Amino acid sequence: MTSTINKSQLSEADIISKFILPSIQGAGWNPMTQIRQEVKLRDGKVIVRGQIAARKKVKSADIVLYHKPSMPLAVVEAKANKHEVGKGMQQGLGYADLLQVPFVFATNGDGYIFHDKTNPSKIETEIRLEDFPSPEALWEKYRSWKGYNDDQMSLVTQDYYDDGSGKSPRYYQMHAINKTIEAVSRGDDRILLVMATGTGKTYTAFQIIWRLWKAQAKKRILFLADRNILVDQTKNNDFQPFGTAMTKIGNRTIDPAFEIHLGLYQAMTGQEEDKKIFKKVSPDFFDLIVVDECHRGSASEDSAWREILEYFSSATQVGLTATPKETDEVSNIEYFGEPVYTYSLKEGIEDGFLAPYKVVRVDLDVDLQGWRPTKGQVDKHGEIITDRIYNQSDFDRTMVIDERTELVAQTITNYLKRTDPMAKTIVFCNDIDHAERMRRAIANCNTEQMGKNEKYVMKITGDDENGKAQLDNFINPKKRYPVIATTSELMTTGVDAKTCKLVVLDSTIKSMTKFKQIIGRGTRIDDKFGKLWFSILDFKKATELFADERFDGTPERVKVTKPEDFDNEDDLNDIVNGTDGTDGDQDSPFGDEDIDPGTIQEPEVPYGNSGTEAGTEGSGQSDPDPVQEEVKKFHVKGVQVTKVAERVQYYDSDGKLVTESFKDYTRKAMAQQFDSLDDFTKKWNDADRKQAIIDELAQQGIIWEALEQEVGKDMDPFDMVCHVVYDQPPLTRKERAENVKKRNYFTKYGETAQQVLNNLLDKYADEGVSEIENIAVLKVAPFSDIGSLPEIIKKGFGGKPEYLEAVNELEAAIYESA
Structure with missing residues (x-):
């Protein structure tokens, strides 16, 4: 120094x-x-407007x-x-x-x-x-x-797993890991982590387990999940470094030769005592249990999850969830305690780790006005239709109108054709029957695509082995097909569809837990495959839940009353449909699925009843997919259904949906950068390169292409800002160029320089200021007709510094009126 x-x-x-x-x-x-x-x-x-991000x-x-x-x-x-x-x-x-x-x-x-x-x-x-x-x-x-006390030191300072690739936890993952380790080091035995879908809960869980295992603070560990795909993804991806110390639990025994156990809880439990394999080891066998998606079954006191957790009650138990569930009947916070760390969807979007969304809300006339049968009208099956007004919550639950299904399918198809016909899409339906009818309707709207590959659209539900077999292909970014998946419950959680660009809601959703999980299907970002944002096409006003303060805030306790507490069936229906003031967030009798208010449905297929898909090695257990309660449906055809309105809303900086043009967004963004028009004009005129300011504003989320679509493409970025933000009369590039020519600006230069500068001015008028600031423009016509780049600079201007000075003076002349 x-x-x-x-x-x-x-x-x-x-x-x-x-x-x-x-x-x-x-x-x-x-x-x-x-x-x-x-x-x-x-x-x-990520800032999104139109199809530009x-x-x-x-x-x-x-x-x-x-x-x-x-x-x-x-x-x-x-x-x-x-x-x-x-x-x-x-x-x-x-x-x-x-x-x-x-x-x-x-x-x-x-x-x-x-x-x-x-x-x-x-x-x-x-x-x-x-x-x-x-x-x-x-x-x-x-x-x-x-x-920290001395007893905590070896644990809190234990290293992360490092594969030598340079990958390290993001800052919020680091907090989640460290705070969990600190809690364990203090002796806490029930720990809750709340992290939004797509923020890497499994990787976070791996690093927690790795550090506790390497520090020998925990020696036998169980990672417990309720979806077969979750267990397999975990074993094959994030948990791979455990190598031969890790095993996946079958349906016969828990092998004490292994230290890291991955378990599908259905494979560990059963209705009969001799099928409950977790009881074949002692209650102190595991000293750490990590419960994935703990908002589902573990929150309920009578669930199979809870039976396992209570059997191994001496173990430290860590719950992972994106949606903490809080009701008077069901509480994972009551069981695990207050979260040691929370990272929300809003934080993830603001940080750029999660994809923002735009919402397209579609109103159909039959949804808004309702539909009533004529006296004595029968449905397609000859059943006399109950005479009442059927509304949006009835459609595809108790009343099927073919024309409504076809219009929804055509609207989805039109949207994909306008944007990207090969964009991975999940269509959430009311039930399995609805998912099958929607699959057929979309297929009929896309005969050309179906001709290329019959798996263009597929129903992926718990009852369909062919559909479930395509789930891995749907979530694999490298696989083109299936493109569209129709489903009801199977894909609400545990499906890591990184490249899902469109989520369609044609299901009545009142449950905040379920809504958060569904939205989470689209929130992952995949830069490699160009997935930075996603769209939500909403036919059932489900996205009104975005306005609920609980969407990204502290869960609110809700009173849920048991069916036997009601005087009559109408009272029960009020609760199920969320019309009594509750949010309808109720646990199903199976303890791991919300009842979807307005659909009166439960998991599509009873646990262990959805076929023979092996859930674990030799277990014969299937993934838990919702059971479908039989509901009487009327089915009609010949009803005229039309689209009344379609409006687009965007994710705003405060986490709310706003109907906002990009001009409005630009005004707000510019106000954060410049105090006034004079402030902006001074910075523009003082800049040696205008492109530097253009790039700087683009980095603040001002998307010039989106502005051009709204304002006009022949306007300079300077004039675009002056007009949009400061309400100045706009000048086109051609008008600015003509103003320079009218002032006989070029007469002070020699013949070659005049010719070059005239051509540069024409380039500016046609393509903008960035073109004249790029010296490489002298290599192409019409400049190449004058000579080579070195010849032009030497003959016309005497050298490169003089040429650059002439360009700066030309820019000053262009913006002289500013």
Whole structure:
């Protein structure tokens, strides 16, 4: 750190390399294991308008310091020396808040402002470069701040699994893992983690189990799930590193030779005592049980899940869920305790780890107005139709209208044809019968696609072995078919459909738990396959639940009364349909599926009754798919059904749905960047390259293509902003170019330069400012007719600096009126 260096002339990167890193390493921090630079904590929120999406650019923390790779301690935020020493503090505090660390250092290379949450008497102090604290000093302060005792140390500092690929937990996964480990180290034996669908609960569970297993704090571990596909995905993917220490439990015995056991709970339980294989080992056999999707069966006291958990009551039990269930009858919070960590859908979308959605709400006249049969009218089967008004909640539950089914199918088809006919789509129906009729209707609307491959649309439900056999192909991004899956309950949970781009709701949904799970089918992002967002096509007003504060908030306790408490059947129907003030979130008698209010249906197929699909090795158990209660349906044809309205709503920054044009969004985004029109104009005119500002605004989520579609394509980004945001009269690029020509601007240049600049001005009029700022444009016609790029620059302008100066002056002339 020589004094001859003029710090004020150095870039931020130079300040870090020449002053900050030597200072930190000089204090004893290991550059290989304890110092990470340019730590990107978020992916950048995806902004969607129309069929266009863009990611907002996110900044990275300059430096994060770690005790161990699993334990961050401090953030160091640097700025160039021309700034005051504490300039980066507020930015650093934002990163520290995400990482939940108490130490932040802001610096400009002269020294540090040290923000220390562990020192309430003086939170911020100024220290010299040579006085940067050692790793040991910060760790002791951190340990005291966290309240770790000596007995906890080996566990809380146990390393993560590292496969050498550089993959590490995201910041929220790290919090979930660390907080669970801390809870275990304190002796807590019931722990709940709430993480939105698509945020990596299984990977998080793996790292928790790995650390506890490696620290030998837990030696026999059970990962318990209720879907065969969940167990297989877990074993073959995230849990692979356990290798030969891991086994999948069959239906005969639990093998004590293995340490990591993956169990489908149906394979471990049965109606008869001798079928309950979990009782063939002692109650203290497992010392850790991780329950996946614990909002389902484990919350209910009389469920098969709970019987297993209570048998192994001495084990530490960790529940994972995206949707904590809270009613007076059913509570996983009551069983597991308050969540040690929660990461919500809203947080995931804001961070850019989860896909945002747009909602297309479709209103059909028969849904809005209802339908009543004529006196004595019979249905397709000759049954006299009960005389009453049938409304939206009746359709496909007690009343089937063929024309309604066909119109829904045609609307789905039209949407896919407008966007992407090969976009993976899940259509949620009321029941299995509805799913089959919808499959047939969609097939009839897509004869060309069905001709290419008969698996274009398939019914995937618990009763259909052919459909279930295609589930893996549907969720595999590399498999084109099936494209569309019609279902009712089977695919509401546990289906990792990363590339699902369209979720269709033609099912009456009142249950918040079920709604969250269904929306979760689309929230995964897959950059490799271009899946950044998804659409929801809603025919049953199900998306009104987005406006419910419980959609992404704290679960509200709801009174659920047992059927025997009612005086008559009407009272019971009020509860089932959610018309008595409850949300209809009730547990089925099987303890793991919500009754879908308005459909009076339960899991499609009784457990163990859906065929012979092997749930576990030799178990003969099938996945638990909903049982269908027989409901009398009338079936009519010949009713005229039309689409009344269709409106599009987008996910807004506050987590709500808004009907908003992209112009409105742009106004709000610009207001965060510039104080006024003068502020924007000054920055535009001062910029050496206008493209830099265009790119910067695009990184803030302003999608120029979307604006062009709304405003017009012949407008410069500058004029587009001035017009859309500041209500200025718009000028087209051609008008700006003509204004320059009218001023006889080129007369001060020689003949070749005039010709080049005239051509550049025409390029601007046709294609925009980015074209004239790209020197490579001189390689193509009409410039190539004048000469080669070096010849044009030398002959016309005398050299490259003079050429670039002429381009800057041309831009100034273009925007002179600004």
